Amino acid sequence: MKLVGVSGALAGEKTSLAVHDVLIAAKRRDPSITTELIDLREYQVEFSVGQPIALYNDDTMNVVKKIMSADFLVFGTPIYQASISGALKNLLDLLPENAFKYKVTGIIATGWTNKHFLVPEYQLKPVLSYFKGLIPTGNVYIHNNSFNEESDEIINQEVSERIERLAEEMIYLQRGINNR
Template sequence: MKLVGISGALAGYKTYTVIHKVLQAAKSFDSDIEIELIDLKDYDVEFVKGTPLSYYNADTVKVVDTILAADCIVIGTPIYQASITGALKNLLDHLPVEALLNKVTGLIATGGTDKHYLVLDYHLKPILSFLKGVVPDNSVYVLNDHFDEENEIHDANINRRIKKLGEDIIQLQKLVNEKSKI
């Protein structure tokens, strides 16, 4: 089973840090899984223009193909102006409608205020549901204040939630896989 993490931030390292921690938690829970982290700042994903995927650059094709080949996914985004990043929305616009069919898709976000924690439930979750993703009930929202100068999170509750999300993604994906065999 392959779990792909997507960091939807084009600047900073907070979102990347949380995605990495979720991937490590999942790997600790099940050492047989393969993990990969896609950091959108490392790729030149072209703007969607309504043409077939093969018309886009190699980075765009690679990122989309990696998502399509994954068994399960964890997506992270900083919250800007009460929304996900434009880079993440653009990437999601490249995906076909059933791209996430039978794929557990965990959610994390980082932000400067606790007032934006519902962006995951009211903005990102509907997009992933439209793409047929299986979205766990729990997600992780991390305030910028929870990070220290080295980008470490020392809040025990946040670290517990990160670990639980990693475990839940793997457990749910195994259940989805079993159900799809029936």
């Protein structure tokens, strides 16, 4: 199985590192899983204007192909102005309607206030459901205080445990889909 993580942040390290931690946790659970991190900071994904994907630049086409080739995915987003990042929403706008059919789509989000912990639940979850993604129950919200200020690594043990549980649930659900 191939697990692809998407970091929807164009600035900072926290979201990318959190997504990467999910990939590492999944690999620890099942070393046969292949993982790939798509960090949107490293790509020039064009603004979605509703045209066929073949008419977009190479970066845009490559990111969409990587997402479509994944067996399951984890999406990371910072919370800006009580919403998911525009970069992630733009990327999702480029995908076909059944992009995540028979795929588990986990969510991990980072933010400055605990007041935003439901943003992924009310904004990202419906979009992933629209694409026919199966969303785990154990999605993770990480307050910025859970990161080391200098290294941006997660220092909150409870958050690390929730990441481990998310990876475990995603693998369990995807295996169930594959074995149906």
